[in-house]
Amino acid sequence: MSHYSGCMDSQKPHFLEACFLCRKPLGYNSDIFMYRGNTPFCSKECRQEQIEVDESTRKKSWKMSSSSSRSTRKSDPKDSTSKKTVRTGTVAVA
Template sequence: MSGYYYYDGQADQYEAHYLDACSLCRKSLRDSDIFMYRGNTPFCSKECRQEQMEMDEAREKNWKSGRSLRKSDAQNSTPNKSVRTGTVAVA
């Protein structure tokens, strides 16, 4: 067997180790430099790592903008309620 493998406790059940292939392009990492991101995510090159970082940043930006839109929508809408503003004088 080539690459890194671990035994999962089942008879004849070996699985590839997470450092066997690039997380983005799936290129083999055997006998090459490994570029890590967010602790345990391996990449074959700085370019693959950078692409993943940009995708994560865009996803996070979309998530945050969607979240802020939902908050502002919730604040601006009052379902099944009527809101009246003004001054009330009682004599």
Template sequence: MGSRMLSYAEGDDSHFLEACSLCSKSLGHNSDIFMYRGNNPFCSQECRQEQIEIDDASDKKLRVSLKKSRETNKKSAKSNVQTGTLLVA
């Protein structure tokens, strides 16, 4: 097998530790690499923290959007309910 690195999907992912996922700064062979969410490398704690904050903001926006969508769907479902009396002869 040699020194070839494999990703989770068994594909060639041998270049994923060459650059920071946020700022694209080259990652040195003898420098610290800060990982986040599996295989996302960062050159510093600051870059990793910035990505965490970006992801948190995106997640929050998505949750708010989904909540609004659910509320709209509930209102729509309520307005489609028909009331009245059914007479059967």
């Protein structure tokens, strides 16, 4: 049983037991590098790798949402499963 474990074996492991990225056990009395409040890493390198993955994912997500908001879908009257086109935007009412 590790230092961070709960008193019962059936409990979930404590979030500070292993590195979030490489799963290396985090030792008692060793440095723990945190990210986003409660995500532990064994080293600056593991933490930096996760930050880069998150930034890359965020950029891809932003590009996808940006490009999909510009495109419109047209319904094909021949296709009975086609969906109606919905336009979104800002509406001002005076």
